[in-house]
Structure formats: structure tokens, C-alpha cells
Amino acid sequence: MSNLFLDQTYLFTPGPTPIPNRVNAAMARPMIGHRSPDFSVLIEEVATKLMPVFGTKHPVLALTSSGTSALEAAVVNTVAAGEHAVVIVAGSFGDRFATIAENYGVHTHRLNIEWGKSCSPDELAAFLDKLSGTPVKAVFATFNETSTGVLNPIHELGKVVRKKTDALFIVDGVSCIGAVPVDMEADQIDLLVTSSQKALMLPPGLAFVSFSDRGLEAIKACPERRFYLDLNRYVKAYEEQKSTPFTPAVSLIAGAREVCTMIEEEGWNHVVERHTLLRDMMRAGIRGLGLPLLTSDEDASPTVTAVQPEDIPAPDIQKALKKDFSITIAGGQKKLKGKIFRIGHMGYCTPFDVLKVLSALELTLAKLGQEPQLGVATKKAEKVWIQHV
Numbered sequence: 001m002s003n004l005f006l007d008q009t010y011l012f013t014p015g016p017t018p019i020p021n022r023v024n025a026a027m028a029r030p031m032i033g034h035r036s037p038d039f040s041v042l043i044e045e046v047a048t049k050l051m052p053v054f055g056t057k058h059p060v061l062a063l064t065s066s067g068t069s070a071l072e073a074a075v076v077n078t079v080a081a082g083e084h085a086v087v088i089v090a091g092s093f094g095d096r097f098a099t100i101a102e103n104y105g106v107h108t109h110r111l112n113i114e115w116g117k118s119c120s121p122d123e124l125a126a127f128l129d130k131l132s133g134t135p136v137k138a139v140f141a142t143f144n145e146t147s148t149g150v151l152n153p154i155h156e157l158g159k160v161v162r163k164k165t166d167a168l169f170i171v172d173g174v175s176c177i178g179a180v181p182v183d184m185e186a187d188q189i190d191l192l193v194t195s196s197q198k199a200l201m202l203p204p205g206l207a208f209v210s211f212s213d214r215g216l217e218a219i220k221a222c223p224e225r226r227f228y229l230d231l232n233r234y235v236k237a238y239e240e241q242k243s244t245p246f247t248p249a250v251s252l253i254a255g256a257r258e259v260c261t262m263i264e265e266e267g268w269n270h271v272v273e274r275h276t277l278l279r280d281m282m283r284a285g286i287r288g289l290g291l292p293l294l295t296s297d298e299d300a301s302p303t304v305t306a307v308q309p310e311d312i313p314a315p316d317i318q319k320a321l322k323k324d325f326s327i328t329i330a331g332g333q334k335k336l337k338g339k340i341f342r343i344g345h346m347g348y349c350t351p352f353d354v355l356k357v358l359s360a361l362e363l364t365l366a367k368l369g370q371e372p373q374l375g376v377a378t379k380k381a382e383k384v385w386i387q388h389v
């Protein structure tokens with residue numbers, strides 16, 4: 001059959017994510033100089049309007065680089081070579097955090113969690129107990145483990161860190177900030193980082209960092225060598241000049257202002273509720289098709305759902321969705337490669353988008369030889385949706 005989708009493509013990866021038209025329009029406006037008063041107004045607006053999204057009382061600072069740079073910045077600004085750190089590793093991105101620390105010569109104690117499960121407060125408490133006597137400088141955690149679709153109980157983990165140690169609590173929020181509630185003070189988080197291309201509805205290219213008072217003190221005191229990723233430079237440039245230390249991705253920051261306006265218009269609590277609804281619809285639909293979910297309901301991420309099909313190889317489903325329906329989803333990473341597929345549902349994503357993927361999945365499974373279950377997944381998802389209408 002001819003191409004039914006014209007030039008339309010449907011992006012459901014857990015980053016990058018679709019960009020709203022009005023954000024694209026904001027990014028296409030004429031360039032401004034980054035040492036101009038216009039830019040100072042722009043960066044201040046973004047830094048302050050993002051504060052509720054990061055649950056912080058300090059302005060949120062932007063780096064022009066990808067999420068991994070923010071992870072690296074979080075390491076080199078808080079722990080020095082030879083110091084001790086704990087890293088919770090529950091998937092590919094926890095592993096990345098640990099690998100960065102190891103590369104900088106930090107004594108890295110990996111708390112390995114089975115992939116597909118969250119780290120429980122008890123597991124962290126027991127691990128820290130075993131390390132008692134070791135001067136742990138920081139505990140690193142992944143808020144939302146994108147590789148498995150698990151949301152870690154960050155509030156409870158933060159409480160354990162504070163109760164058991166004097167360590168900083170440093171959180172990779174790359175695939176959930178902009179979709180989940182967070183309160184840096186109440187959650188005991190000292191540094192929280194994310195990037196632009198996920199729930200914040202922007203193209204790749206920006207990383208964001210937010211601090212607690214302790215976090216700010218720690219980056220000032222950290223002796224580790226760094227230059228581009230020296231967060232003190234970003235704090236100073238912002239405080240003294242409402243600017244950035246190096247040439248920033250001005251257009252992306254202009255897009256970020258538009259994103260902030262969209263979040264304000266929708267209402268931050270509604271943004272969070274929408275993501276919960278998207279998660280519940282997606283899980284109900286997938287279950288309706290008899291496909292096993294990788295994670296439990298308690299651990300399930302509101303931004304990405306991982307599915308572990310038994311009868312049809314996950315990569316076959318991923319390829320068929322792309323070929324026949326113009327839908328891009330993600331596969332598994334590292335030890336889950338070939339075993340799962342992952343559907344992103346964050347940022348510029350609506351309940352109709354969830355129905356789109358689910359209906360394509362119904363058709364795809366039938367095409368790949370399963371007993372047709374047309375309308376089954378979408379009906380289950382609509383039943384979740386109608387409770388919110």
C-alpha cells in the first residue's frame with residue numbers, strides 16, 4: 001500500500017522527544033548576542049521559571065552540552081580523585097554515573113540493583129551501614145532509570161542518605177525532570193541535573209543543573225580540576241552578569257523560555273498528572289495485549305515504559321512499527337539489548353499519542369502472526385482515560 005502517513009513521523013523514544021511548534025518558532029527567531037541585555041533577560045527568565053520544575057530555591061543554570069556532561073559536571077564538582085562515593089546502579093545510566101566517577105579516580109562503591117527494579121530505601125541503608133567508617137563524600141542516584149523504565153523512590157532514598165551519612169545526595173534527573181514532582185530541600189538533593197531533549201520538550205544540546213545550599217558550598221570547595229564543566233563559573237556568570245561563562249546555545253535557551261510558558265499555561269501540577277495518566281494508559285494497554293511489562297506498578301516510570309515480549313522478538317516489533325507505521329520507539333540497552341522495547345511518553349505527549357502507539361501495536365502483533373486483538377489495547381487505555389475526563 002502507498003505511504004499512508006505522508007510526511008508524518010511519530011517519535012516515541014525516551015529522548016529525544018517531539019518539539020511543540022511554538023517552541024520551534026521561538027527557536028527560529030532572530031539571533032541575539034549572548035552578552036546583550038536581551039540575553040540577560042532571557043536567561044534570567046529561564047533560570048527562575050524552571051525553579052518550580054526542579055523544586056529548588058536557586059536559579060537553574062544551563063550548560064551547552066548533553067546530559068552526560070551534566071553527569072560529569074556533577075562528579076567533578078563534588079568529589080575528587082581518591083575520595084569515596086556510592087553510586088546506585090540499577091541500569092545503564094547508573095552504570096554511566098559510576099563509570100564517570102571511576103574515570104576520575106574516585107573510589108566508587110557500586111550498589112548494584114537488579115535491572116528492572118528500583119533501589120529500595122532498605123537496600124541503600126544496608127549498603128551505607130556496611131560502609132560505615134568510610135568517609136563517603138557523595139551518593140549518586142538516577143531518578144528515572146531510562147534503560148529499564150524504573151522511577152526510583154528519590155524522596156525516601158534522600159532521607160536515608162541524610163540519616164546515615166554526611167554525604168551529598170546527587171541526582172541524575174535526565175529522563176524525568178519536567179514530568180515528576182521534586183522538592184530538593186524535602187528530598188535532601190544537593191545537585192539535580194537534567195538535559196533538554198526529554199520531558200522539557202526541547203532538542204538535544206542543553207544540560208541543566210540546580211543546587212541546594214550545601215551543593216553550592218560543595219562545588220566551591222571541590223579541589224578537582226575542571227574548566228568547561230566548572231559549575232562555579234556558571235554560578236558566577238549568572239550572579240554577576242546574568243549570563244553564561246561561554247557562548248551558549250542561544251536558540252535552545254529561547255526555546256526553553258517558550259517551554260516554561262507552556263508549563264505555566266498547563267499548570268505544573270497538571271503536567272505531572274498528565275504524565276501519570278500517560279503511564280497508566282500505556283501500561284493498561286500493553287497488559288491488555290498480554291505483553292509482559294519489565295517493571296512493577298510501584299516502580300513504573302511516568303515517562304518511559306519497558307516491555308519484554310515473550311513470543312515475538314522485541315527488535316522485530318520495533319522494526320515493524322517503524323516500517324509500517326512510521327513510529328520510532330527504542331530498544332533495550334546493554335544486558336537488555338534485544339530483550340525489551342521501550343516507549344517514551346514524556347514532554348509533548350498526549351493521551352491520543354498513547355492510543356496511536358497502542359493501535360499500531362495491535363496491528364503489528366497481528367501482522368507478526370499473533371491472533372488479532374484489534375481494539376483491545378486502546379480500549380483498556382481509554383478506560384483509564386475516561387476516569388480523568
Ligand SMILES: Cc1ncc(COP(=O)(O)O)c(C=O)c1O
Binds near residue numbers: 067142147
Ligand atoms: C537517565 C539518563 N541519564 C543520562 C543520560 C545521558 O544524556 P545524553 O545522552 O544527553 O548525554 C540519559 C540519556 O538518555 C538518561 O536517560
